[in-house]
Amino acid sequence: MCSRDCCSGPGGSNRGNTCSDKKGAKAGSLTGEKIIPTPQSLLYPYEVIEEIADFITKGSGMRPKIGIICGSGLGSLADMIQDPKIFEYEKIPNFPVSTVEGHAGRLVVGTLEGATVMAMQGRFHFYEGYPLAKCSMPVRVMKLCGVEYLFATNAAGGINPRFAVGDIMLMHDHVNMLGFAGNSPLQGPNDPRFGPRFPALVNSYNKDLINKAIEIAKAMGIESNIHVGVYSCLGGPNYETIAELKALRMMGVDAVGMSTVHEVITARHCDMKVFAFSLITNKCATEYSDKKDDEANHDEVMAVAKNRQKACCELVSRLIREIHLASA
Ligand SMILES: O=P(O)(O)O[C@@H]1C[C@H](O)[C@@H](CO)O1
Numbered sequence: 032m033c034s035r036d037c038c039s040g041p042g043g044s045n046r047g048n049t050c051s052d053k054k055g056a057k058a059g060s061l062t063g064e065k066i067i068p069t070p071q072s073l074l075y076p077y078e079v080i081e082e083i084a085d086f087i088t089k090g091s092g093m094r095p096k097i098g099i100i101c102g103s104g105l106g107s108l109a110d111m112i113q114d115p116k117i118f119e120y121e122k123i124p125n126f127p128v129s130t131v132e133g134h135a136g137r138l139v140v141g142t143l144e145g146a147t148v149m150a151m152q153g154r155f156h157f158y159e160g161y162p163l164a165k166c167s168m169p170v171r172v173m174k175l176c177g178v179e180y181l182f183a184t185n186a187a188g189g190i191n192p193r194f195a196v197g198d199i200m201l202m203h204d205h206v207n208m209l210g211f212a213g214n215s216p217l218q219g220p221n222d223p224r225f226g227p228r229f230p231a232l233v234n235s236y237n238k239d240l241i242n243k244a245i246e247i248a249k250a251m252g253i254e255s256n257i258h259v260g261v262y263s264c265l266g267g268p269n270y271e272t273i274a275e276l277k278a279l280r281m282m283g284v285d286a287v288g289m290s291t292v293h294e295v296i297t298a299r300h301c302d303m304k305v306f307a308f309s310l311i312t313n314k315c316a317t318e319y320s321d322k323k324d325d326e327a328n329h330d331e332v333m334a335v336a337k338n339r340q341k342a343c344c345e346l347v348s349r350l351i352r353e354i355h356l357a358s359a
């Protein structure tokens with residue numbers, strides 16, 4: 032049994048894949064260590080991503096243009112897809128499995144508002160024990176399937192006091208807390224077939240798509256529930272302390288979650304256009320109190336997502352329609 036990350040972690044086994052231990056190499060090093068740190072980018076070489084992408088494009092007979100990542104409780108975004116071809120994660124070679132409630136664990140390929148799309152009904156989080164490169168590996172699969180636009184969605188806690196539960200925050204920037212701690216999905220040798228060694232991240236969130244989404248929200252009559260703001264990803268799985276939330280607010284963060292940022296970094300590295308939003312599922316307290324209401328919990332997150340799925344679905348489908356019409 033290999034002790035490297037590619038073979039260990041949730042979902043565990045290395046299914047049919049890339050690990051050199053399979054070919055008989057011994058885990059170990061000159062110093063006798065049993066665990067060899069593997070640079071993140073070596074976990075999924077280009078050729079492996081290409082194999083996964085081929086599996087999906089051949090299996091679906093499609094080259095999707097738009098990729099969607101469904102946040103916690105937002106799996107219904109993928110239920111809108113017409114003529115869906117469904118790939119259970121556990122049946123996709125070298126794919127991790129989803130371990131979180133509200134993340135079904137399947138890839139859905141089909142059409143939505145005339146556009147070809149692929150949606151992840153279930154994403155991978157750092158706190159599940161996956162390294163960031165593994166969490167965001169599906170974004171590279173999307174790229175090699177032909178995806179040009181990434182729609183990333185998440186459930187998040189609202190730190191901005193103006194935000195109410197059920198509001199939608201269009202992301203226009205992020206604060207990468209895991210990056211501050213020295214972690215990146217791009218860590219390790221760079222493969223220029225994906226993108227440059229030092230990608231710039233200013234203007235990561237496509238302004239045209241944000242503006243179109245605001246227009247759509249106006250047309251839907253939900254303008255007062257829409258904000259534009261800054262998201263930050265922490266490692267989780269614990270929710271934040273009051274002191275952490277205060278610090279995030281001072282840094283200009285409006286909403287906090289446990290995903291998306293590393294997916295956006297990976298998408299921008301390979302030059303995808305990005306649209307992302309947070310559904311505010313709970314308000315984060317930034318003052319000390321004894322109120323139990325101040326404590327976030329996943330059941331509440333899921334319940335709010337369920338209540339607001341209709342609005343989220345409409346926003347996403349209308350925006351996809353605009354992209355499709357503009358390129359037709
Ligand atoms: O996958 P997302 O970011 O939507 O999920 C959020 C963060 C945690 O996974 C979970 C906490 O309730 O919801």
Ligand code: HPA
Pocket residue numbers: 186187188189270271287288289312313315327332
């Ligand atoms: O308050 C939160 N913090 C972190 N992640 C979250 N996901 C939903 N709500 C939250």
